[in-house]
Amino acid sequence: MINYKEHRLSNGLRVLANEDECSAMAAVNLLYQVGSRDESAERTGFAHLFEHLMFRGTKSVPDFDGPVQEVCGENNAFTTADYTNFYITTPKDNFETALWLEADRMMGLDITPEKLALEKSVVIEEFNQRFLNRPYGEQWHTLRSMVYTRHPYRWPVIGITPDHIRNASLEDVKEFYERFYNPSNAILSVSAALPAERIFEAAERYFGELPAGRTYNTSEQRALEPKITSARRHTIESNVPADQITIAFLMEERGERGYYLCDLLTDLLAGGESARIYQHLVRQRQIFSAANAYITGECGQGMLILTGQITPGTSIEEAEEALYGELELLVREPVGDYELRKVQNKFEANITFGELNVMNKAMNLGYYKMLGDMSLLNGEIDIYRSITAEEIADYILRNLTRNQSATLIYRSKR
Amino acid sequence: MKRPEIHPISLPRVPHYEMTKTEGGAPLYTLHNSTQGVVRVSFVFRAGTSYQSAPFSASTVVNTLTEGTLNLSGEQIAEGLDFVGSYYDANIDRDWAVVTFCSLGKFVEPTLDIAEEVILRPEFPAREIASYCAKRKEQLHIQRSKPEQLSRELFGKSLFGENHPYGITSSEEAYDDITPDLLRDFYNAHYNAANAFAVICGDFDQKVVERVVAILNGLPAGEEASREIPPLESVPFAKQRLEGAVQSSVKIGIPLFPRSHPDFIPLQVLATAMGGYFGSRLMQNLREEHGYTYGAYAAMINLDQSGYFVMSAEVAAEHTDEAIAEMFSELDRLSLEPIAEEELEIVRKIIVGDVMRIFDGPFGAADVTIENIQNGERNDYTEHFMARVRSITPAELQAVAQRYLQKNRSTVTIIGA
Numbered sequence: 001m002i003n004y005k006e007h008r009l010s011n012g013l014r015v016l017a018n019e020d021e022c023s024a025m026a027a028v029n030l031l032y033q034v035g036s037r038d039e040s041a042e043r044t045g046f047a048h049l050f051e052h053l054m055f056r057g058t059k060s061v062p063d064f065d066g067p068v069q070e071v072c073g074e075n076n077a078f079t080t081a082d083y084t085n086f087y088i089t090t091p092k093d094n095f096e097t098a099l100w101l102e103a104d105r106m107m108g109l110d111i112t113p114e115k116l117a118l119e120k121s122v123v124i125e126e127f128n129q130r131f132l133n134r135p136y137g138e139q140w141h142t143l144r145s146m147v148y149t150r151h152p153y154r155w156p157v158i159g160i161t162p163d164h165i166r167n168a169s170l171e172d173v174k175e176f177y178e179r180f181y182n183p184s185n186a187i188l189s190v191s192a193a194l195p196a197e198r199i200f201e202a203a204e205r206y207f208g209e210l211p212a213g214r215t216y217n218t219s220e221q222r223a224l225e226p227k228i229t230s231a232r233r234h235t236i237e238s239n240v241p242a243d244q245i246t247i248a249f250l251m252e253e254r255g256e257r258g259y260y261l262c263d264l265l266t267d268l269l270a271g272g273e274s275a276r277i278y279q280h281l282v283r284q285r286q287i288f289s290a291a292n293a294y295i296t297g298e299c300g301q302g303m304l305i306l307t308g309q310i311t312p313g314t315s316i317e318e319a320e321e322a323l324y325g326e327l328e329l330l331v332r333e334p335v336g337d338y339e340l341r342k343v344q345n346k347f348e349a350n351i352t353f354g355e356l357n358v359m360n361k362a363m364n365l366g367y368y369k370m371l372g373d374m375s376l377l378n379g380e381i382d383i384y385r386s387i388t389a390e391e392i393a394d395y396i397l398r399n400l401t402r403n404q405s406a407t408l409i410y411r412s413k414r
Numbered sequence: 415m416k417r418p419e420i421h422p423i424s425l426p427r428v429p430h431y432e433m434t435k436t437e438g439g440a441p442l443y444t445l446h447n448s449t450q451g452v453v454r455v456s457f458v459f460r461a462g463t464s465y466q467s468a469p470f471s472a473s474t475v476v477n478t479l480t481e482g483t484l485n486l487s488g489e490q491i492a493e494g495l496d497f498v499g500s501y502y503d504a505n506i507d508r509d510w511a512v513v514t515f516c517s518l519g520k521f522v523e524p525t526l527d528i529a530e531e532v533i534l535r536p537e538f539p540a541r542e543i544a545s546y547c548a549k550r551k552e553q554l555h556i557q558r559s560k561p562e563q564l565s566r567e568l569f570g571k572s573l574f575g576e577n578h579p580y581g582i583t584s585s586e587e588a589y590d591d592i593t594p595d596l597l598r599d600f601y602n603a604h605y606n607a608a609n610a611f612a613v614i615c616g617d618f619d620q621k622v623v624e625r626v627v628a629i630l631n632g633l634p635a636g637e638e639a640s641r642e643i644p645p646l647e648s649v650p651f652a653k654q655r656l657e658g659a660v661q662s663s664v665k666i667g668i669p670l671f672p673r674s675h676p677d678f679i680p681l682q683v684l685a686t687a688m689g690g691y692f693g694s695r696l697m698q699n700l701r702e703e704h705g706y707t708y709g710a711y712a713a714m715i716n717l718d719q720s721g722y723f724v725m726s727a728e729v730a731a732e733h734t735d736e737a738i739a740e741m742f743s744e745l746d747r748l749s750l751e752p753i754a755e756e757e758l759e760i761v762r763k764i765i766v767g768d769v770m771r772i773f774d775g776p777f778g779a780a781d782v783t784i785e786n787i788q789n790g791e792r793n794d795y796t797e798h799f800m801a802r803v804r805s806i807t808p809a810e811l812q813a814v815a816q817r818y819l820q821k822n823r824s825t826v827t828i829i830g831a
Contacts (some may be wrong), residue, residue, distance in 0.1 A: 021449055022449045023774045023775075024427075024773065024774070025425060025770060025771065025774045061696065065692055065693045066760075067417070069691070069693060069760045069763055069764060070420060070657075070760070070763065071420055071423065071763075072763045072764075072766050072767035072770060074767055074768075089771060089774070091421075091423050091767075091770060093421035093423075094418075094420060094421050094423070096418035097417075097418050097420070099418075100415060100417060100418050103415060103788070104415065115557060118702070120705075121705030122701055122705055122707075122708055123708075124706070125661070125707055125708040125728070125729075125730055126708040127648060128660045128661050128708075128730070129661055129708050129709075129728050132660050133561060133660050133661045133728075134560055134561065135556070135559045135560065135658055146751070156680075206415060209415075214773070226583050227671070239559075239657075240559065241555050241558070241559040241566070241603075242556050271496075272495075272496040273480070273492035273494035273496065273502075274489065274493040274495070274496040274497075275496070278492075279489060279492070282549065283488070283489075283542075283545060286545055286548065286549070288554060289548075289549045289551070289552035289553050289556070296569050307491060307551070309556060310554075310613040311549075311552055312552065313608060321616065323640070338497075341497075342493075342496055342497045345498060345499045346499045346516075347499075348499060349498070349499025349500070349517075349518055349521075350499065352450075352451065352452060352518060353452065353501070353516070356450055356452065356776055356777070357774045357775035358774055359774070393675060409725040
């Protein structure tokens, strides 16, 4: 349970404050509603590259990290398909340093050709490290391009190819900055043992003067992805150490009932050691050496994933049948009350364990504000508790069929 | 907009534990904080991989404690923990095995019912052990296609020696030789009162304390574990080619000593300056000036009977040699010139900030306590540590660098093109 107060500046910046009870630290989180889904198909990976550039200094604060370090602070950021998130933790009395730095770089970013060139090479090394220089490294590129035909979720946050990053120009940078990095497109959230009024007053002081900027019209990038109607399948033969199967289904948007059904369903399958896939397919039948089921969790139509690394001696066909077998079992014998309560309890515990420090609380506040329905912040558990076995069975029957799947197989040449 | 005034930063208050002696002799340390309704109980055993005579036996023991006990099957254990949303974690390093249970305060009792079985009455059932070993063998095979795993293994054996308990790696096939008897022997020798302690942290009452004391009292007395730590057989250079690699994983290490050595803290400060934060020398050089890497770090690593200074980076394959040259030039610079007072002040603040962040949240105090007890210290060590960091001078650091951080004492390992 996170308590909070809200405030809105005249330039549109949304501000949320959680009055923490015990921490010596303050967490300042700034979320911009821009992610890889807002990129053009010819300039993928740009939102993430831009996140890196936000640390490259302004005219008035050329070294962003210096002032953070001077107050024993720490800062970082990440980019998702839907949003870009910056955060700073400092000892609580110095939280204004974080506000000052964030306000400064919201308007005064100073990117030179040299800084851009350097950051490109860093991001290309990140691309190499995380996606090229490892077995199965290209799997998300391939799978996304199979599941999505129109939606910008068809490329990963890192981008389609390092070439897109190489080709980014200073003009692209300026346009992106002006378009998305504005108070009206941002959410500031703070968690600290400080009165909310003090936080709001400081937010007014540091951000109040900034011009609102244009509000970005999101509709053009929000086209719905059409349903998958016949099975898609792709096999990669390569030097990977083990056969692997990944089955993806297109989901409904976050907030729809189907989203919560999928989330709970994947927890029945793989949420913990006692879950079905682990008990049945890893422990008992030893079809997989590791297996998982989860949702990718985007705000728009994300994916439900079933995946596993297949044990030597087991055929890929048998592994695939086994995964579908678990779905069919949930239809044939709807899940009992005990098991349903188990995953619902787990959601409740996970929420508590996820709110133990100021950073997580500030981040959650910003995220739920972005979703547009703050009642979900502390209310999602009730949705999970309302889900029935019949609903799950019905959902599987209608949506999680072979015809609606995209399957990526790795066949090992070992 | 004007820069805000900097408020003076007071050192974080280090929580102090209460110690309870138990009849069996395994001590219990408790740290109470009542704000968040969660409890964590950790059981710590002197049972790390350096104590094993058969490969993988130490990790298999700690990882299969939950695979079946006298009164509960593995499935019942998993069900019981999942039903109340409790977390179970088994963790092992070269020296220690740590088994942790986390639960909501209202579910601490059923969680400890299971903890008692897992800690005191594991059975290592043959069928489950065979299944576990087959799975781990396959997962290790998969891990060993990843550069970071290969790099860790090559570095360990190059720094310590191929057969040294801190450096040894074993073939996947060694999992075939694991038997329940082997595991029971290791369990009996190490999971006893002479080699154990426990830590409770969070929101708990006296009943919980009594319950954990009872579990500790259930451990047989045993004898303190020991093992032969042979002299090092370091090699200066090792390289393993990885076909098609677009990056090289580079590690440079210097074998030194454990945390109890008086020069350990100065070396931690040097490691932080070298690669302990975003503005550190390695990051500035390799990432910010040259764009060779996405990430690089340095650290001072503590082991029970040893320790080492390490620098590490994944660098563009075509710049491997230049990157290594830059890493050595940064190493030399620590000896050649005193660290500027301004830089040292930042490093001090990074270290203090890191400690403050550990204490944000209810469980950080448990981690700090475990580490201090493992090293034969109390939690005032952490206060001493911060005071030492605050008072250390550039001249002291340079002298320590000159004494230890020399290229001719180093081991370089490369996985890549």
